[in-house]
Every structure is written in C-alpha cells, then in structure tokens.
Amino acid sequence: RTYRVAVIPGDGIGKEVVPEGVRVLEKVAKRHGITLKLDWYDFSSCDYYLKHGRMMPEDWKAQIGGHDAIFFGAVGWPKAVPDHVSLWGSLLLFRRDFDQYVNLRPVKLLPGVPCPLAGRQPGDIDFMVVRENTEGEYSSIGGKMFPGTEREFVVQETVMTRTGIDRVLKYAFELARKRPKRHLTSATKSNGISITMPYWDERVEEMAKAYPDVRWDKYHIDILTANFVLHPDWFDVVVGSNLFGDILSDLGPACAGTIGIAAAANINPERTWPSVFEPVHGSAPDIAGQGIANPIGQIWSGAMMLDHLGEGEAAAAVLKAIETVLAEKTLRTRDLGGNADTVACGKAIAEMI
Amino acid sequence: RTYRVAVIPGDGIGKEVVPEGVRVLEKVAKRHGITLKLDWYDFSSCDYYLKHGRMMPEDWKAQIGGHDAIFFGAVGWPKAVPDHVSLWGSLLLFRRDFDQYVNLRPVKLLPGVPCPLAGRQPGDIDFMVVRENTEGEYSSIGGKMFPGTEREFVVQETVMTRTGIDRVLKYAFELARKRPKRHLTSATKSNGISITMPYWDERVEEMAKAYPDVRWDKYHIDILTANFVLHPDWFDVVVGSNLFGDILSDLGPACAGTIGIAAAANINPERTWPSVFEPVHGSAPDIAGQGIANPIGQIWSGAMMLDHLGEGEAAAAVLKAIETVLAEKTLRTRDLGGNADTVACGKAIAEMI
Ligand SMILES: CC(C)[C@H](C(=O)O)[C@@H](O)C(=O)O
Ligand SMILES: CC(C)[C@H](C(=O)O)[C@@H](O)C(=O)O
Numbered sequence: 068r069t070y071r072v073a074v075i076p077g078d079g080i081g082k083e084v085v086p087e088g089v090r091v092l093e094k095v096a097k098r099h100g101i102t103l104k105l106d107w108y109d110f111s112s113c114d115y116y117l118k119h120g121r122m123m124p125e126d127w128k129a130q131i132g133g134h135d136a137i138f139f140g141a142v143g144w145p146k147a148v149p150d151h152v153s154l155w156g157s158l159l160l161f162r163r164d165f166d167q168y169v170n171l172r173p174v175k176l177l178p179g180v181p182c183p184l185a186g187r188q189p190g191d192i193d194f195m196v197v198r199e200n201t202e203g204e205y206s207s208i209g210g211k212m213f214p215g216t217e218r219e220f221v222v223q224e225t226v227m228t229r230t231g232i233d234r235v236l237k238y239a240f241e242l243a244r245k246r247p248k249r250h251l252t253s254a255t256k257s258n259g260i261s262i263t264m265p266y267w268d269e270r271v272e273e274m275a276k277a278y279p280d281v282r283w284d285k286y287h288i289d290i291l292t293a294n295f296v297l298h299p300d301w302f303d304v305v306v307g308s309n310l311f312g313d314i315l316s317d318l319g320p321a322c323a324g325t326i327g328i329a330a331a332a333n334i335n336p337e338r339t340w341p342s343v344f345e346p347v348h349g350s351a352p353d354i355a356g357q358g359i360a361n362p363i364g365q366i367w368s369g370a371m372m373l374d375h376l377g378e379g380e381a382a383a384a385v386l387k388a389i390e391t392v393l394a395e396k397t398l399r400t401r402d403l404g405g406n407a408d409t410v411a412c413g414k415a416i417a418e419m420i
Numbered sequence: 421r422t423y424r425v426a427v428i429p430g431d432g433i434g435k436e437v438v439p440e441g442v443r444v445l446e447k448v449a450k451r452h453g454i455t456l457k458l459d460w461y462d463f464s465s466c467d468y469y470l471k472h473g474r475m476m477p478e479d480w481k482a483q484i485g486g487h488d489a490i491f492f493g494a495v496g497w498p499k500a501v502p503d504h505v506s507l508w509g510s511l512l513l514f515r516r517d518f519d520q521y522v523n524l525r526p527v528k529l530l531p532g533v534p535c536p537l538a539g540r541q542p543g544d545i546d547f548m549v550v551r552e553n554t555e556g557e558y559s560s561i562g563g564k565m566f567p568g569t570e571r572e573f574v575v576q577e578t579v580m581t582r583t584g585i586d587r588v589l590k591y592a593f594e595l596a597r598k599r600p601k602r603h604l605t606s607a608t609k610s611n612g613i614s615i616t617m618p619y620w621d622e623r624v625e626e627m628a629k630a631y632p633d634v635r636w637d638k639y640h641i642d643i644l645t646a647n648f649v650l651h652p653d654w655f656d657v658v659v660g661s662n663l664f665g666d667i668l669s670d671l672g673p674a675c676a677g678t679i680g681i682a683a684a685a686n687i688n689p690e691r692t693w694p695s696v697f698e699p700v701h702g703s704a705p706d707i708a709g710q711g712i713a714n715p716i717g718q719i720w721s722g723a724m725m726l727d728h729l730g731e732g733e734a735a736a737a738v739l740k741a742i743e744t745v746l747a748e749k750t751l752r753t754r755d756l757g758g759n760a761d762t763v764a765c766g767k768a769i770a771e772m773i
Contacts, residue, residue: 150610151610151611151614151618154611154612155614183538183649183650184649185536185537185538186538204578204612204613205612207614207615208575209578209615209616211615216582218582218583219581219582220580220582220584221579221580221616222578222579222580222615223578223613223614223615224576224577224578225557225562225575225576226573226574226575228572229570229572230570230571231573257503257504258504259507259557259558259663260557260558260663261508261560261576262560262563262564262575263562263574263575263576266564266574288663288666288667289666289667289670290670292667292670292671293670293674294674296537296649296671296675297536297674297678310609310613310641313612313641313642314645314667316642317643317645317646318642318646320646321645321647321649321650322649325650326643
C-alpha cells in the first residue's frame with residue numbers, strides 16, 4: 068500500500084513537531100509494510116507570507132489537492148502576520164475548499180497525564196468530538212453600518228444548511244454506532260439562539276430515526292460545558308456546530324489533562340479531496356524555537372491519518388507507543404513533568420514501535 | 421430605607437427556594453433597619469400560561485415595572501410549555517424590555533463545597549462573569565429558505581451595536597477597577613467569527629484606554645473555556661457577548677463546585693427599570709416538588725439584590741451566613757453531601773444573621 072502525503076510544517080513549533088511526527092510515521096510504515104511518499108511544502112506558513120505576500124502559491128490546490136492526506140503542523144505568527152490573514156489564507160481555506168466538513172477530535176485521558184479534574188482515572192474520559200467544519204457561525208457574510216458614529220453596528224450571519232448539517236450528523240451517528248457505548252450527544256442552544264439552533268435540533272431528531280441502535284441526547288451548550296467538567300464520563304460521541312464544536316474540542320482535551328497533546332483530523336469523508344491532520348495546539352509562539360514542544364499531538368494526529376487511510380493496525384500501534392512513553396516519566400516532555408525535549412520524546416515513541 | 425420588591429416564584433423549584441430567599445431577606449432587613457415591601461406575583465410561570473394562554477398579563481410592565489427590584493425564582497416547565505414560549509415570554513423579555521444589559525454572575529469557590537478541579541482551595545477561584553444580556557447572538561432576526569427541500573437552509577444574524585457593546589464593557593471595566601486585582605479578561609473568537617468578533621475586540625481596546633489602571637487581556641472562547649479548567653486563578657472580571665457570557669457563567673460555577681448554588685443578577689445599571697435577581701439553576705423539573713432543592717442560589721441572588729439597592733452591609737451579612745452554613749455539613753442540602761431539606765437550609769442561614 069502506497070500513500071502520497073503532503074507534509075506542511077507551517078509555523079512555530081509546527082516546524083519542530085512535524086519532523087517527530089514523520090519519524091514515527093516512517094517507523095510504523097516500515098513495520099507494517101506501508102509505503103509513504105512524502106512531499107514537503109514550505110507554504111501555508113507566515114514565513115512564506117513574508118516572502119511572497121500570500122500564504123500559499125496560486126496553484127496550491129494543484130500542488131497538494133491530489134495527495135491522499137496532508138500532514139500539517141500549525142499556522143500563525145501573530146506578531147508578523149495578522150491571524151485573520153494567516154488562518155483564512157490556509158487552515159480555514161483548506162477546510163472550505165477541500166470540503167473537510169468533519170473536524171474530529173479525540174478526548175481521552177491517557178496514563179501519565181495529570182488530570183485537572185479531581186479523582187478521574189484513565190478510562191473515565193474517553194469520547195470523540197465531531198465538529199461541523201465548514202459553515203455555521205464561521206460564515207463570511209455580514210458587515211458594518213454607520214461606521215465611526217455612535218450608531219455604528221455590525222451584523223454577521225450564522226448559516227446552516229440542511230446538507231451541511233445532515234452530512235456531519237450522519238458521520239457522527241455512524242461513528243457512535245461503531246463504538247461500544249453507542250451514545251451520541253448533540254450540542255444546542257435552541258432556548259436562546261432561536262432560529263438556527265432549533266433547526267439543528269430538528270435535523271438531529273430526523274437523523275436519529277435512521278439510527279435506532281444509537282442512544283442520543285442533547286444539552287444546551289452552557290450546561291454541556293459544565294457537564295464536561297462535572298461528568299466527563301457521560302460522553303461518547305459529542306456533535307456540535309462549527310463554534311460549539313470548536314469550544315468543546317478545546318475544553319474536552321483540557322479536561323483530559325492538556326491540549327498540548329490533543330490530536331485532530333479535518334476530514335473530507337468522500338475522499339474527493341485530501342483530509343488534513345493537525346494537532347490542536349497551534350504554533351505556540353511563546354515556546355517556539357526552544358526544542359521543548361511536546362510532539363505527541365502531532366504524532367497522535369499521524370495515527371488519525373493512518374486510520375483515515377485504512378491502516379487501522381498501524382494507527383493502533385502508534386497510539387500504543389504514545390501510551391507507553393507517556394507512562395514513563397523520564398520520556399515525557401517538560402509540560403508533563405518530564406525532562407525530555409521534543410526530539411527525545413519523538414525518538415522514544417518511534418523506538419517503541 | 422424602604423424598597424418595593426416584586427417577588428416571582430415562577431416554576432418548579434423556584435416555588436420552593438423563593439420562600440427561603442424571602443425568609444433570609446426579611447431577617448436581614450430587620451437586623452439592618454431596612455423596610456422591604458414585597459408584592460408577590462403568580463405570572464411569569466408556566467402555571468399562569470396554562471390558565472391564561474400567555475406567560476404574563478398584558479399590563480405586566482405596569483404591574484412590576486415600577487418596583488425597585490424583582491426577586492425571581494425560575495421559569496420553564498418543558499413538558500407542558502415549550503421552552504421558547506416560556507423563556508421568550510418572561511425571562512428573556514425582562515432582559516430586553518427592562519434593558520437589563522448586564523448579566524452578572526459571581527464565580528467563587530466557597531468553603532464546604534466540593535470542587536471538581538483537583539487541588540483547588542477556597543480563595544483560588546473568585547471572579548465575576550459580566551455578560552452582555554440584550555443583543556449579540558440572541559437576535560431574533562433571520563429565517564428559513566426552501567423549506568422542506570434538500571436546499572433548505574436557515575440564517576440568523578448576530579447583531580452587535582457600538583452602544584450595546586460599550587455600555588457593558590464600561591460596566592465590566594468599572595467593576596474591575598473596584599476589585600483588588602483590577603484585571604479584566606475579554607472573551608473573543610475573532611480568528612473564526614470574522615466580522616462581529618473583531619469589532620468586539622476593537623471596542624474593548626478603545627474602552628481600555630479610559631482605564632489605564634485596569635490590566636486587561638483577551639482569549640478566544642475555545643482556549644478560554646480550557647483555561648477556566650486549567651487556570652481558574654487567572655481570572656478576576658471576565659466579560660463576554662450574550663452567548664459567550666452564557667457559556668462562561670455556567671462553566672465557571674461548575675468549576676467552582678456546582679451551578680446549584682450560583683447566583684445571578686440581570687441589571688439595568690441606569691435604574692430606569694427594575695433589575696432581576698434569579699439563581700442560575702433554573703426550574704429543575706427533575707427534583708421539583710420534593711422539597712430538597714438547594715436554596716443557596718436564590719439566597720445569594722438576594723444578597724446581590726441588596727448590593728444593587730445600595731445595602732452593601734446587609735448583602736455582606738447574607739454572604740457570610742451562607743458561608744457559615746456551607747461549612748457545616750449537617751446544614752447542607754443533599755446535593756452537597758448534607759441531609760438538610762430546602763426549608764431547613766434556608767432557616768439555618770436566616771438564623772445565622
Ligand atoms: C434559559 C436560557 C434562555 C438562559 C440564557 O441562555 O440566557 C439561561 O441559560 C441563562 O443563562 O439565564
Ligand atoms: C485558529 C482557529 C481559527 C481555529 C478554529 O477556530 O477553527 C482553531 O481554534 C481550531 O480549532 O482549529
């Protein structure tokens with residue numbers, strides 16, 4: 068089995084953790100008889116922007132649109148390039164143009180990771196957040212009136228389409244069906260956001276009919292965030308709109324210890340376009356360049372990529388190696404109380420495979 | 421000093437906890453030489469709706485609009501009346517029609533309250549959430565197109581006015597200025613919600629210029645919720661839009677132990693209209709009618725009312741009584757590991773005053 072993967076380190080610690088992710092991918096590929104053809108790209112980074120005045124070359128879609136997957140570090144260097152330029156010029160553009168309408172993020176308390184919630188053990192927290200990734204609150208429709216005056220106001224549309232909602236719900240229900248608990252939770256706020264959210268609820272109710280084997284419930288986003296803290300063991304698959312999914316997929320990993328190791332996949336389930344696999348942590352300018360970043364989020368994202376490519380066994384091997392290394396204090400990076408640097412941690416995980 | 425207060429028990433446990441709130445208010449009034457004239461109302465409840473086909477009488481504004489404050493229990497009985505009818509017909513109507521543009525919620529870990537966050541002590545968590553309460557994401561503008569077809573979609577406007585943002589920011593900065601830490605945190609999401617949120621940020625930056633003595637920062641809502649869990653000690657005054665404030669003021673109290681005792685105030689700072697004081701918990705149909713609800717959220721909301729009326733000493737006395745009772749296991753209600761019922765807990769607090 069041969070796969071073509073576009074590798075994009077991007078900015079900040081992306082450039083430090085992506086090589087470790089690649090190290091582990093190459094090791095596991097060798098062990099499992101997989102051929103990975105890696106093409107490296109320097110675009111989709113603020114460095115590229117500073118040289119070329121844009122985040123990506125004009126033909127970026129031709130260059131990376133035919134790959135089987137994109138292995139992505141992080142983007143953003145707000146001191147040099149405003150966030151809205153760097154993010155809407157790469158990350159958010161991938162999601163829209165490659166129709167990656169599912170953002171998938173595991174929330175799992177792993178052994179060796181200190182949990183901020185009192186008394187929680189590995190096994191207590193193990194769920195998936197499925198986020199709608201192309202529409203909803205992240206629309207680009209709206210504007211300002213009466214600029215510069217007392218009457219000034221802005222409006223922005225939230226847009227939810229039946230197609231857009233149904234396809235991500237279908238993905239979430241299918242995922243729930245495959246998991247032992249078969250339980251889906253939908254995030255809503257239909258009591259306050261009175262037009263779009265009741266519609267979301269309606270579509271969930273409709274979709275649920277096709278999955279009588281999946282138990283489902285819904286919570287308003289306010290109490291849902293509270294329940295992530297108070298009852299993280301209640302959840303199995305949690306599905307939400309672009310904004311709600313964004314919030315829950317940072318809060319979830321925080322409840323499970325640290326967003327420093329959280330993985331994510333931006334998936335185009337139809338495989339018309341490549342999916343993007345990038346850790347949750349971002350470019351982390353505050354620690355970039357020191358070689359101390361935790362590479363586990365990147366490596367875990369690599370495991371998600373293998374899963375997506377149909378290499379479930381290889382993916383499981385990577386996850387197992389991560390868990391083994393995490394349990395060993397000296398092999399952990401400093402953010403988890405160890406003393407390994409980025410490379411040492413990456414090497415340790417590669418060696419476990 | 422004489423105050424006219426409209427008392428509205430509302431639905432569910434509202435009817436059980438409001439009498440305890442009143443018990444404590446009457447006691448503290450007596451001790452502090454305050455005269456409270458209480459007028460009780462049965463409207464703004466689902467019972468009223470079932471009898472009259474509407475949540476409130478036509479002349480509700482004439483009936484309660486002239487009071488100095490409204491002491492409110494909870495509203496909502498979804499089995500009998502849909503949420504959007506009961507909430508938009510009372511609670512959310514008060515906020516708009518009485519221009520209660522500030523929703524203020526203390527987040528404070530009190531002694532005796534078990535905290536879900538590992539290793540946190542009373543004193544570690546002590547901040548205020550200031551929520552914009554009239555506009556933003558809770559607009560009523562939008563609609564559906566192509567209903568019943570595959571092309572069906574809904575849109576809903578988020579509306580933010582300069583007036584609406586500035587006045588709540590002013591309130592938040594003034595509040596921060598009065599607190600020892602003088603620190604304000606603004607909730608944003610300007611990297612994803614690209615029109616309204618950058619405007620919110622702009623207004624914060626502008627307003628901050630008038631408060632050079634207040635240190636301020638901002639976080640995107642996703643990482644902000646994570647930081648509530650990981651670093652609750654970072655916060656002093658947190659200000660957010662209607663939706664973000666809603667989320668943070670449920671998540672905050674959850675991090676501080678329980679939303680079962682959280683208090684809230686819906687404030688019209690100009691005092692053109694009465695402000696509403698109501699606990700965060702809601703009508704709690706699951707435990708209503710059993711006499712076991714924790715009355716502390718209601719009593720604490722009463723303390724916030726006294727504060728708003730200018731009776732700071734009386735307010736402090738109520739808070740102190742709450743803390744004393746919470747520290748005594750036998751006086752707590754069951755949700756906090758005690759065995760007191762609603763009335764016993766209310767009486768214990770009244771006796772401490
Ligand atoms: C009941 C609901 C509409 C309300 C809100 O979202 O404002 C509640 O959650 C609150 O925080 O008071
Ligand atoms: C950087 C930002 C635009 C992005 C988002 O909000 O989607 C990030 O928070 C994420 O979750 O991938």
